[in-house]
Amino acid sequence: MKALYKKLLDVQKKLESVSKSKTNPHFKSKYFDINVLLEVLKPILNEADLLVLQPLVMCEGKQAIATSFVDPETGESLTQTFTLPEGLDSQKLGGAITFFRRYALTSALLVIGEKDDDGNTASGKASAGEPVTSDSFNL
8 A cells, every 4th residue: 555655645745725616505605616626636646647436336235435546556545435315316416426526535635625614614503613413414
């Protein structure tokens, strides 16, 4: 895993903040959509020769999104998997997939938004420093 970790560190060193250009109408907060995030990440990941995969998978009988960072030279990989919420219609499921893809990438690579406000504090759903629970997110 040494080579993969080195490449991930190189990516983190080159990352700058991502512009939060979209507005969440429910929370009245700014966020960056996945396309903006990918526009920033892809060139840096490509330069580091890292492959990122985000397939839909089954995890313990439930739909999930997996995010894998792969070093094609060594075959080393690191994968995190998030189980998707159940019982959503197709449009809400698509939104949940995008949500988890974006947050998997931002958490794994320590991506910084231009202003750190995930919408929960601004909406009154959670005060600063208070843990946010899964029911705080309206997918």
